[in-house]
Amino acid sequence: MEESITTKSGLAKTYGFTEADFEQIHAEGIPLEKISNELFIFQSGISKIVLEKPAIINDGIFSLSETETLYFAEIFERKKEKFQLEKFVPASGAASRMFQFLSEFLKEFKPDSESINAYINRTQNSLLSVFLIGMDKFPFFKSIDKRLNEKYADFQSWEKDKKNYFFIKTLLDADEFDFCNKPKGILPFHNYSGQILTPIEEHLKEAVHYSASNGVAKIHFTISSEHQAAFEGIIRETQSDFEKKSGFSIHPSFSKQHSSTNTIAVNSGNNPLRNDSGQLILRPGGHGALINNLNQSLSDIVFIKNIDNVSHNDIDAISLYKKVLGGYLITLQKKVFDNLKQLNNPDIKKEDILKIQHFIENDLHIKTTANFAEYKKESRIKHLKSLLDKPIRVCGMVKNENEPGGGPFWIREKNGNISLQIVESSQIDLQNERQWHIFKSATHFNPVDIVCGLKNHKGEKFNLQDFVDPDSGFIVEKSKNGTQYKAYELPGLWNGAMANWITIFIEVPLVTFNPVKTVNDLLKPNHQPQ
Known part of the structure; x- marks a missing residue:
């Protein structure tokens, strides 16, 4: 007190x-x-992470042969009924960034004094050119075109620029489709011969393919409170169809980012920022807050995948590699548990301790500065237990295609140990030439394709908060209504929030990674009918 x-x-x-x-x-x-x-x-600021080197194939990232790929997928299929599986989908937040270049167009375009081509040339807005060229291929095209024809009797006689301008305006207008302020999960993403599916439905479809066991496919969405009704409505309309086709019962659930994880914002002088009413500005603490939501899961194995990473095609390939990651986790988890049971045996032999140490260093990629030769038997056993008794994550990694975001690296921890981590650019001192070079030499990218083992060798649930690195948060620069401010974001869900997990990286093909960061991504082959 x-x-x-x-x-x-x-x-x-x-x-x-x-x-x-x-x-x-x-x-x-x-x-x-x-x-x-x-x-x-x-x-005081936040210390930057020190990169030791990028994780690459055969040095931090496992590359599986075709035989190994099929082997681990088969392991998963054979053993999944022993586990309660779940799919965890971060899905909160509006899709404003997806349409940012269109919002800028509506603000900056001068319809009375310039053509759209003149605007594009003036602003170098190449994204708008791509949007307009492929406009009729978007899954929402017919709905908006229909709305315009209903609203304006002479719409078909309008000249092209006016049609395009009103198309974009109707797409974003708060009194019309309002796509900017809706969550990505409920937007039309894919067109199947006239049947339009949202990311929510694509995730339901995926869930029954690879994250279902014992007749049940559990799927959990983290959402904002104001969007729950829309999510529930879409699931209610389509759930039974997926259940009939798959034979699985789908159990959807939802959670919100708790207000207790909100963080304070400050001005340039590091003094608390206030709104017009004088109240403190407390804002969501970033996706790292979702470790609390994940911690509520009672499942044994959880698949994590972002809401916008879905595909119109390739469900079989995507499912195969999810099963591979799951099978690898199941196999690795058994080895970890067996080693922990051995360490609990008071009669364990010295050679068995050395084998476990070798397993930790080579199979788990855990490298410590500890001099085991100086440890007494009891101290060595205690130390090895501390390295093994952790939640496990197996992370798919794709080849780097210059996507914005984090990647897999070996980092040097404050205690001198070397560990595998997923690192974002904002965590690194990019002014340091050596750090910049290491970051730019990364061969792989983090697509957020993670399978998690959440229970220990006794079948008890880990408290995931015990494995967060509290010193790995972010200070980010923000702007709202012309006001610059700084915000603190919690250690990221797959960054600092899982920093002290056992981490394994496995290469997966690009076909498994189909994010929609801008609306134009929906024009890519994996989001279009074949």
């Missing part, structure tokens, strides 16, 4: 916090110590 009072008085004295501020923080469920720590981080 005394520490809480000290924090409260310190925040009031240093930052001018009022009783109303404390009431606001309490209502969000945020501990005062958390706010205090975040403000300290803004003042």
Whole structure:
């Protein structure tokens, strides 16, 4: 209690916090110590991760032969009924970035004094050119075209620029389709001979293909509260069709990012930012907050995949490699559990301890600075247990195609150990020439294709919060309504939030990675009918 009072008085004295501020923080469920720590981080900064080298094939990334691929897929099929499986899909947030270049067009275009081609030349907005050329191939084209013909009786007689302008306006207008403010999950992504499917439906389809066992396909979406009704509506309309075709019962569930994981925003002077009403601006802490949601899962094995990474085609190839990752996890998990049971045997022999040490260093890619030769038997066993008794993640990695985002690297930890981590560019000192060179020499990219083992060798659920690296958050620069500010984001879900897991990287083909970052990605072959 005394520490809480000290924090409260310190925040009031240093930052001018009022009783109303404390009431606001309490209502969000945020501990005062958390706010205090975040403000300290803004003042002191965050240490950058030190890259040792990129993870590459045969040095951090396993490349499986065709025989091995089929072997691990078969292992998964044979043993999956022993496990409760689940698919976990981060799906909150609006699709505003997907349509950002169209929003900019509506703001900047001068329809009374220039043509759309003139605008494109003036702004170098090549994305708009691609959009307009492929417009009739978008799965939402007919719906918007129909709406325009209903709204404007003379629409067909309009000149091309006017049609295109109103098409984009109808697509984004808050009183019309309002795609900018809707979540990606409910947007039309794929056209199957007139049947339009959303990412939600594509994920349901995938779930019954590879993350189902014992007659049940569990799928969990993390969402914003205001979008739950729309998600539930789509699932309600289509769930039974997928169940009939697959023979599995689909069990959907939802969770929100808890307000207690919100973080405080500050101005350029590192003082708390306030809105027009004088309230503190507390904003979502980024996808790292979802470790809390994942921690609520009671499943044994969880597949993680982003909401926009779905394909119109290649469901068989995508399912195969999910099964491969799952089969590899099952196989590896058994080895880890067997080794832990051996270490619990008081009569374990020295040569068995050495074999376990070799397994940790070579099969798990865990490299420590510990000098095992100086350890007594009991200390060595304790140390090896600490390295093995962790949640496991097997991560698919695709060849680098210059996509924005993180990748697989060997990093040097503060204690000198070397570990495999998924690292984002914002975590690295890119002004350091050596670090920049290592980052740019990465051969692979993180597509967020992760299979997680959430239970220990006794069948007990890990507390995933125990394996977060609290020092690996992000300070990000933001802008809203012309105001620049800084925000703190929690250690990312597949970055710092899983930093202390056992981590394995396996190369998977590009066909498994089909993100939709801009609306134009829907024109790519894997999002178009074959």
